[in-house]
Amino acid sequence: MSAFVVPIEAREAPARLAVLRRSGRVPLVLDERWPAQVRADILSLLAQTPAPDGAEWAALTSGSSAAPRVVVRTHASWARSFPAVERLLGTLPDDVVLLPAPPSSSLTLFSLAHALERGPAPELAATSSRATLFHGTPTHFAAVLASGGAPRLRAALVGGMTLPADIRVEALARGIRVVEYYGAAELSFVAFDDDGTGLRAFPGVQIAVRGDVIWARSPYISLGYLGAPGPLRRDGAWVSVGDRGELRDDRLRVTGRADEAIQTAGATVVPSEIERTLRTLEGVADAAVVGLPAPGVGRLVAALIEPVRPGCLDAATLRAAAADLFAPAHRPRLWFAGTIARTSSGKIARAEVERRLASGEVPRV
Template identity: 45%
Template sequence: MPVAPQVLRHAAARPHALALRGPSGSLSYGELAARVQGAARTLLATRDRRGSLGGSKVLAVTLADPVEVLVAALAADLAGVTPLLCDPSWDAARRERILEAVPVDGRLDAPLAETPGAPIVPRPAPDDRVWACFSSGSTGRPRAVVRTRASWAGSFPHVDRLAGVTSADTVLVPGPLVSSLFGFAAVHALAAGAAALVPGRWQPAALAGHLREATVAHLVPHALPALLEAMPGGPLRTVLVGGASLPAGSRAAAERAGLRVLAYYGATELSFVAVDVDGTGLRAFPEVDIEVRGRPLGEVWARSPWLSEGYLADGAGPLRVDERGWMSVGDVAEPYDGPDDGPADSRADSGAGDRADDGAESGAGGRADGRAGGGVLRVRGRGDGAIQTGGATVVPEDVEAVLREAPGVRDVVVVGSPHPVLGSVVTAVVEGRPARDELEAVARAGLDPAQRPRLWYAMPALPRTPAGKPARGQVSALAATGDPALRKLA
């Protein structure tokens, strides 16, 4: 975790201030710093005895308690070790299969013992590899993405300005830290000197209790309606929502409740790409250049200081890097006009992206206020999830955005089902208890004929990733096998 130096500074200045609250208890900044120092000394002693840890070595952290995860990750930062966060919900066999593909130098299955001794003085460097976590998007085999200190910590001042987070805040992080979204939220809160509430997993029933003290919450889009239902009129003022698409209705409901909404788009591999601070659309995050290559839908490419170093052990995945330092994970978007240049396609063809002035002040990237200085980025989803049906290309996210407005729909995933003539047909799997005639009425009103689902299923709860996003790959497999968990809508 790239914030051990900041945590130690906060501990020296405000030792009794709350740092973390999790399922098993709370730690003040003074208590957190003492535990981190002791655990870091243990890691260093292990390295000295066995030579198996230290430097840029990787420590797999398989702990379930989010407070213990953060203690271990901070200790690793102080000791010069890269923590690799593993999903605690994996069974032993799956964990072994995954870690075989990502060689590690040590594993942490229990909280670190604390070794007494002299304080360790941090010696941070921008290119330290300080964090690694798994990403599979919504499908596929998890891949371990590694980040440098600068690629995370350098963006903190921009997030502070956009979201207004200070040491006086209490930040709710209602998801597993193995998700880069929630991991970043916890790290950023500690860097700011705020208190982080880290329950470890999404628990709608516990929201009301958390919201009695949280002033800021960091969420995925589907969680915002549940949070609004649970609000007891507490101090919450700001919600940060990470995802390519926040429904306008959800934003409007949050604003009616008196909340400021900051929505952003990015990826585990890319970090922040674009941000929407006022509901007018996603614009380039500060210091980010964006290109959309191709028409009528093209791939989103980004260049910024916030990009990851890629996958550990050169693992395979959707991340691609071109010779000019631009990265893409295959998300698709409508054509995009940059801040001061012509269409992005012409910039890519002309090589204009090679200019030396990469910073936000040059006009090449997003501005610090997130409002002016660029066109709106309209992300349409992951390119490899597009459905080819009868010669038409259907982007599932476009269909899902319309169907979520239907009565009785809590959430929906759209996938392709094989068809002998059309190639695939659009299939909707709905969470909730909708009526098919109402779904079809909404589809006819808001979708082109090729986009309208031919097959309709319902289930009480969609399978989800650790971050709380619908697990598209699992839903597709359920639909393909006719799993009894799905109820076909007649």
């Protein structure tokens, strides 16, 4: 008889994960922040679609640009990387890992799976007086540093998006070892940077860039998706989710996620590259770039700015800065100011940002 993935509520984790794993069932932690229709669709998928042979864990893609997908994997595909993670972080027997992202996030679920095999004890919270380690996104890590909410932190594992250089510098100044990594729910760890010199292949992984697409050969790859297809592609032992990058002197630079690119007036614009530059401007706390439909050119590049304080930026200042920083096709043409929508793991929720800008819910600068 085929096994089915068992949905559990976030508040039931991590205790129920251990019970389900011991019984040989495949758990999936639901996200309580999902819209009702997304939740209904996921539950319907789980009820109708048996898990593939060998599946022991189910995790979710971030849903940053589309509806989340269910990724299934063996336990070994995660467990093989536990020793490398422990070496990189210098884990000790009594360590506690702070996990600010919800257990529905694949990065948090990884650490919960690690804890079941005598890894660091997990603490699902935004702050902790006990935590000595951290695992989460740069957004969560920056918040922890800003709040001083984890005074005993010794090392941090940070992934999900590019880590701003100033956050690494601040952490190091506080004596916190930082290990940044690039990966995906489908691929797990692909590359890491533990000294600020750039991403290099994670232990056990081979990396290749074909054209501008990142491929990996790895023992940490998932089995694929439950039901609906996704961006995971296979070419023999090599796999890719379509993310773009450059590989020079064994250092990987991730230039964009597979589903982010904006086609505008014959040019291809990678939002993460524009965002990275916008964040360097005075008065900009954060930035999100999306494409809004525009007849004749495909899409217009639009930037949503989170200002350091309300009213500190105006359109003329932003346009002048963009003219100095970007080629004409890559300059944002529409500017907005407001709060950036994020996924539960802290990544930019691009589909929701685009919807809010297109609907007029966010004011123009």
